[in-house]
Amino acid sequence: MFVEIENLNFKYKNSAEDILNDFTFSVKEGDIVCILGESGSGKSTVLRLISGLEEPNQGTIKINNDIVVNDNNFVSPEEREVGMVFQDYALFPHMTVAENILFGVKGKSKEYKKKKLAEVLKLIGLEELKNRYPHQISGGQQQRVALARALTIGPSLIVMDEPFSSLDANLQSKIREELRKIIKRTGITSIFVSHDKEDAISIADKIVVLKDGRIVQQGDSQELISNPTSDYVAGLFK
């Protein structure tokens, strides 16, 4: 397994109750996993723990056989090589597409940057738009730029927080397909969170259903959708 998460427990310093409880799941190399849950179920918190922005109170996370956190170890976010794509894409408005994409590439030669930029622009199919500013491209294109920026660091894992929520509903199905294709082309393992079952159905190889910080059911997408083990999960996919 490429990502192995065991028995995570977590609470924010100022929260009264645990936000995640006995959270255990694993991801095969190259798979796309969707953590599906209602607002407040703890989805973003899982991504923050995987990328190292928060430290669990208990539990272990392994990425590519390396322990990134357990009771005795904590690997910093910079050293984890996890590419992050946030809900609002967080592109810098005063930087061009090219500048945004290269933002995270530090201490590399001009030639390296040029080559890397060409490579990721080709992958996301936006070579023509590299000198535009974020407000001059569509929401779906901005999303691809945010993904490209995460890819330039050569991540072993990509995590995405609600990657489709800012997009026009009409565009969502087309963009879901595009994003799945791009990610599958890279072969990079990815975990995204969503509150929308359509995202999970159309993109994910595996679905993890989260409710109030606990996993209700997890499994291969088709299997889980056709064999819900609770009324809650059946209701989600009805």
Ligand SMILES: Nc1ncnc2c1ncn2[C@@H]1O[C@H](COP(=O)(O)OP(=O)(O)OP(=O)(O)O)[C@@H](O)[C@H]1O
């Ligand atoms: N920094 C924080 N301090 C205290 N509590 C927090 C903090 N961030 C989130 N929470 C709480 O933790 C719980 C889980 O939040 P989280 O953002 O992980 O949920 P989510 O499923 O991603 O929700 P949404 O879909 O609305 O983003 C919520 O009850 C939230 O209020």
